[in-house]
Amino acid sequence: MSWNGGTVMKWTQQQLFKIMNFPHHFQTGFDFSNRLTDEFEILAISQAMVHGTIERIDFDKYELSMQVNVTITVECALTLLPTDYLMEFSCSDYYSFVPDESDDTVVLEKNTLDLEEITWGSILLEKPLRVVRDDAYEILESRGIVLEESVIDTEEEPKSPFINKKK
Numbered sequence: 001m002s003w004n005g006g007t008v009m010k011w012t013q014q015q016l017f018k019i020m021n022f023p024h025h026f027q028t029g030f031d032f033s034n035r036l037t038d039e040f041e042i043l044a045i046s047q048a049m050v051h052g053t054i055e056r057i058d059f060d061k062y063e064l065s066m067q068v069n070v071t072i073t074v075e076c077a078l079t080l081l082p083t084d085y086l087m088e089f090s091c092s093d094y095y096s097f098v099p100d101e102s103d104d105t106v107v108l109e110k111n112t113l114d115l116e117e118i119t120w121g122s123i124l125l126e127k128p129l130r131v132v133r134d135d136a137y138e139i140l141e142s143r144g145i146v147l148e149e150s151v152i153d154t155e156e157e158p159k160s161p162f163i164n165k166k167k
Contacts, residue, residue, distance in 0.1 A: 076132055
């Protein structure tokens with residue numbers, strides 16, 4: 001299966017109903033670079049490569065399972081330098097066009113299963129709260145900053161984790 005380069009990956013309720021063979025396989029890439037704002041704390045993003053399946057559970061309920069591979073650039077939590085972080089994750093959710101009593105089903109209010117929107121939401125949910133560069137401690141040390149390890153391991157009153165060596 002080849003990557004679907006730019007075709008819109010949205011299915012209306014009627015389009016899904018017309019699909020006869022399930023699971024329905026898909027594979028595509030999305031460019032989310034135009035969605036980056038300060039609120040997401042993502043400095044840059046590669047093309048998100050997505051593949052997976054849609055399975056019909058019943059007349060109005062579907063299971064979407066997908067694998068997402070994307071590299072985001074965020075600030076290192078210690079050095080504040082741009083840091084690339086490879087995200088590879090799987091997710092699986094149930095979607096329905098009618099309200100469902102179960103808590104594990106997402107109701108599609110716009111009558112469309114939009115893979116691009118679902119993928120973007122999944123990236124934001126899976127994005128780590130903090131990323132630390134492999135060489136962060138060396139960079140800090142070159143700046144004259146050493147992290148005090150006891151701050152991380154103790155439950156005492158919090159102290160500043162930074163100690164200035166150049167006194």
